[in-house]
Amino acid sequence: MDSLLSHQRNLFLQIEQGNEEAFAELYALYVPVLSSFLTSLTHSSSITDELIQDTFLQVWLNRDKLSTIVHPKAWIFKIATHITYNFLRRKITERKILDHSDVFSLTTQVGVEESYYTRQLFHAVSEAVNQLTPQRKKIYLMSREGGLTIPEIAQKLGLSHSTVKNTLVTSLEYIRNYLKSNGFNISMLSILFLKTL
Amino acid sequence: MMKEKIAFLLSRLSNQQLSKVEFEELSDLLNNLEVKDEFLFVINEMIDRTHAEQVFDEKRYAPLLNKILIADKQQKLASQTPVHMLRRISVAASVLFLIGTMFYFLFFSNKSKNQVVNQASHDIVAPNNTKASITLADGTSVSLEGIQSGILAEDHDVVVTKKSDGQILYDGNGQATDGKLIYNTLTNPRGSRVVNIFLSDGTQVWLNAGSSITYPIKFIGNKRNVQLTGEAYFEVSKNKEMPFWVEAKRMHVEVLGTHFDVKAYEDESSTQTTLLEGSVNVVNQSGERLLKPGQQADVDSKIQVIDDVDFDMVLAWKTGVFNFKSADIITIMNQLRNWYDIDIVYLGKPKSETFSGIINRSENISAVLKIIEAAGIGFKLEGKRVTVIF
Numbered sequence: 001m002d003s004l005l006s007h008q009r010n011l012f013l014q015i016e017q018g019n020e021e022a023f024a025e026l027y028a029l030y031v032p033v034l035s036s037f038l039t040s041l042t043h044s045s046s047i048t049d050e051l052i053q054d055t056f057l058q059v060w061l062n063r064d065k066l067s068t069i070v071h072p073k074a075w076i077f078k079i080a081t082h083i084t085y086n087f088l089r090r091k092i093t094e095r096k097i098l099d100h101s102d103v104f105s106l107t108t109q110v111g112v113e114e115s116y117y118t119r120q121l122f123h124a125v126s127e128a129v130n131q132l133t134p135q136r137k138k139i140y141l142m143s144r145e146g147g148l149t150i151p152e153i154a155q156k157l158g159l160s161h162s163t164v165k166n167t168l169v170t171s172l173e174y175i176r177n178y179l180k181s182n183g184f185n186i187s188m189l190s191i192l193f194l195k196t197l
Numbered sequence: 198m199m200k201e202k203i204a205f206l207l208s209r210l211s212n213q214q215l216s217k218v219e220f221e222e223l224s225d226l227l228n229n230l231e232v233k234d235e236f237l238f239v240i241n242e243m244i245d246r247t248h249a250e251q252v253f254d255e256k257r258y259a260p261l262l263n264k265i266l267i268a269d270k271q272q273k274l275a276s277q278t279p280v281h282m283l284r285r286i287s288v289a290a291s292v293l294f295l296i297g298t299m300f301y302f303l304f305f306s307n308k309s310k311n312q313v314v315n316q317a318s319h320d321i322v323a324p325n326n327t328k329a330s331i332t333l334a335d336g337t338s339v340s341l342e343g344i345q346s347g348i349l350a351e352d353h354d355v356v357v358t359k360k361s362d363g364q365i366l367y368d369g370n371g372q373a374t375d376g377k378l379i380y381n382t383l384t385n386p387r388g389s390r391v392v393n394i395f396l397s398d399g400t401q402v403w404l405n406a407g408s409s410i411t412y413p414i415k416f417i418g419n420k421r422n423v424q425l426t427g428e429a430y431f432e433v434s435k436n437k438e439m440p441f442w443v444e445a446k447r448m449h450v451e452v453l454g455t456h457f458d459v460k461a462y463e464d465e466s467s468t469q470t471t472l473l474e475g476s477v478n479v480v481n482q483s484g485e486r487l488l489k490p491g492q493q494a495d496v497d498s499k500i501q502v503i504d505d506v507d508f509d510m511v512l513a514w515k516t517g518v519f520n521f522k523s524a525d526i527i528t529i530m531n532q533l534r535n536w537y538d539i540d541i542v543y544l545g546k547p548k549s550e551t552f553s554g555i556i557n558r559s560e561n562i563s564a565v566l567k568i569i570e571a572a573g574i575g576f577k578l579e580g581k582r583v584t585v586i587f
Contacts, residue, residue: 020266027262032249035258040247041211053261060265081241089227092220119509123516125268130559144270175269 008073012066015059017150018143023063026072027056034080041084050118051087055080057121061176064169086185121184128178132171139164140171199232203239319580321537321562328389329404331357331365332382334414341365341392353379355397355414365394367414378417384409385427388538391515396423399434400441405514407462407535428460430515433475443470448496451478457488458511465531467497471511517558519565523551526574530585537562538581545587548574 008029014022031052038048058079069075132140139157142148148156154164179185206223209215215223226232330340333352341349346361356368365383385392387407394402398416408427421441433441433452441452445461447468455475461468470479471493479486479494486500493506513520514532521529529552530541536558550573556565566576566583575586 023266024262027258028253028255031253031258033247034244035254036249037244037247041207041243043213049257049261052258053265056262057265057268061269077241077244080244081237084240084244085233085236092224092227120516122264122268123518126271127517129269129271140269141271 005072009069012069012072016063016066018063018147020147023060026059026076030076037080038084047087051080051083053118054083054121057125058083061125061172061179064172121179124179124182124184125175128175129171131178132174136167136171136174139167143168199235200239202226203232203235204242207239207243321539321578321581323536323559323561324388324390324406324538326390327363327385327392329383329385329392332384334379334381352381352414355379357381357414363393365392367395367397376417378413379415380411381414382409382411386538387535398436398439401432401434403430403515405429405535406538425459425461427462428458428514430456430458430512432456447481447498448494448500449480451480452476460511462531467495469496469511470494471506471508473508513555514558519554519556519558521555522553524553525549525551526569526585529569530583533562533565533583540582542582542584543587544584548587 008026011022011026015026034052034055035048038051039045042048042051055076059076129137129140139153142153142156143150146153150161150164150168153159154161157164202222203226206215206219206226209219210223226236326342328340328342330338330342331350332338333350335352339350339357341359344359346359349357349359349365351357358366358368360366383392383394383404385404385406385408389406391406392404394404396402396412396416397414398421400421402410404410405428408425408429410423410425410429412423413421416439419439421436421439422444423442424444426446431441431443431452433455435453437453443450443452443459445459445468446463447461448470450457450459450470453476455477456473457475457477458471458473459469460471470477470488472488472490474490476490477488479488479496479500481496481498481500483499486494486502488494488502491505493503493511495501495503507522509516510520510522514536519529519532519536526547533539534541539562552569554568556568562583563578566578570576577584577586
C-alpha cells in the first residue's frame with residue numbers, strides 16, 4: 001500500500017479520536033495545494049483563507065466518519081469542491097459584481113465580508129455545542145477541553161466505550177444539523193459517507 | 198458538452214477575462230441546480246490538477262487552524278498536549294479572548310479589587326425574544342412579540358408578514374398607496390433582541406435594541422428615504438435609479454447597493470457609519486465624504502474618516518456577543534443598558550481605564566458585571582438599576 005495513503009488513513013483514525021496534533025498535520029499537508037487552487041481561482045488571499053478554514057471546519061465536524069474513508073485525499077478534495085461551488089453561487093448570484101470581467105474585484109477589496117460569514121459560521125458552532133443536552137455536552141467537553149480519549153471518558157463516568165462513542169457521534173450530528181438549519185449548508189456530506197471513490 | 202463549457206468559463210474566471218456574456222452564462226449555470234454535478238466534477242478536476250506552489254505558510258495558517266480547533270470548545274484551557282504547529286491566538290497588550298460561556302478579561306491597569314457583585318435575588322437575564330413593534334400609517338401599533346408566523350398587518354394594501362424564523366417581510370406590491378409615500382415605523386425597545394426586516398424593495402435591515410426606523414411601505418419616486426435612531430445594519434438592494442438614503446442624527450448617508458452599519462444613538466456624542474461593502478456617501482452640514490469598504494465615518498459636527506475598522510467589533514451586536522476593544526467603562530455600560538434595559542448610576546470619579554474582551558450576550562448581567570469587576574470597578578445590582586462604583 002502506498003505509504004502516504006496509509007499514513008493519511010492513520011491520521012484520519014487519530015483525528016476521529018479527537019487528536020488535534022494529527023489534525024494539524026493533515027491541515028499542513030493539504031493547505032498548500034488548496035491554497036494554490038483557490039488563489040488561482042479567486043486571486044484573493046482573504047477569500048482563499050476563509051474557504052480553507054471552512055473546508056477544514058467541515059473535516060473536523062465530520063471527524064466521526066473518518067475511519068470509514070478509504071481515500072482521504074479524494075474526500076478532502078470533495079469537501080473543498082463543494083465549498084468552492086457554494087461560494088461561487090453565493091458570490092455571483094448575489095450580483096454584487098459591477099465589473100463582470102473581474103468578478104472578485106469588489107470582494108477582493110472587501111475580503112472582510114467573507115470573514116464576517118465565516119465568523120457567523122464559527123459562532124453557530126459554538127452555539128450548537130452550548131445547546132447540547134447536559135450529558136452530551138459534558139462528554140463532548142471532556143473530549144474537547146479535557147483532551148480525554150474515549151476509554152478515559154468511559155472510565156471516569158462509568159459508561160461503556162460504545163456509549164461514549166455514540167454520544168460523541170450524536171453530538172457531532174447535532175452540530176452539523178444545527179449549522180444546516182441556520183443556513184450553513186454542506187449537505188453533501190451524508191452522501192459522501194457512502195460514496196467514496 | 199456541459200462540462201467543457203463550465204471548465205471553459207471557470208478558466209476565463211481564473212484568468213480574470215470573463216466577458217459580460219460569459220459572466221451571464223456562468224451566473225445562469227450556477228443558478229441551475231440541474232448542472233450542479235457537472236460543476237462539482239469540473240471543480241474537483243481543477244483541484245486534482247493543481248500543483249502546490251508554496252510550502253505550508255505556518256505564520257499565515259496556524260492561527261486559522263487554531264480557530265477551527267476552538268470553535269467547538271467552550272473554555273480556553275491550556276491544551277493538554279502542546280502542539281508545535283498550533284499557536285495560541287496572539288494577544289496584544291490590552292488583550293482579548295473568546296467566544297463561549299467562559300471568558301477571560303484583561304486590561305492595562307493592574308489594580309484589582311476583590312469585590313463580588315452581591316448575588317442579587319433578582320438577576321437580569323439576557324432577552325430571549327424581540328419586543329419590537331410596528332406603528333402603521335394610521336397610528337395603530339402591532340406588537341411582534343410572541344406572534345407566530347403569518348400575516349401581521351396590512352397597510353394600504355401592502356402586506357406585512359412574519360416568517361417562522363422571525364424575519365419581517367414587506368410585500369411591495371400594494372397598489373393602494375396611490376402615488377403617495379406612506380410610512381411605517383419599526384421600534385425595538387431596550388432589552389430586546391435584534392429584529393430583522395425586509396423592506397418592500399428587498400433591502401434587509403437588522404435593527405438593534407433601543408432603536409427605531411421609519412420607512413415607506415412602498416418606495417415611490419426617485420429616492421428611497423428612511424430615518425433611523427439608534428443602530429441598524431443594512432444590506433441595501435441595488436437600484437441605480439433610486440438611491441437609498443439613511444437619515445440619522447448628525448448625518449445623511451447616501452447609498453447604492455451595499456452593506457453598512459449606522460450607529461446614531463441619541464445619547465452618544467457622535468454618529469458612525471461603517472461600510473463593509475459597496476459605496477456610501479456620508480453627508481452633513483460640514484460637507485460630505487465618500488466611504489470605501491473598510492472605512493468608518495465618525496460624525497459630530499465634522500466628518501472624520503477612519504480606516505481599517507474592526508468589523509467584528511462594530512457588528513458584534515448582530516452576532517450575539519459583546520466585543521470590546523479598548524473600550525471605556527461608559528461605552529461598555531451603554532451597551533449593557535441597551536441589551537439588558539437597565540438604569541445606570543455612577544458613583545465616584547470615572548477611571549480612564551480601557552477594557553477589551555468578548556463576552557457572550559446570552560449571559561445574565563451579573564456574570565458580565567463580575568468580569569468587569571475583576572478589573573477593579575465595583576457594581577451594585579438592585580432590581581433594574583446598576584450602580585457603578587469607581
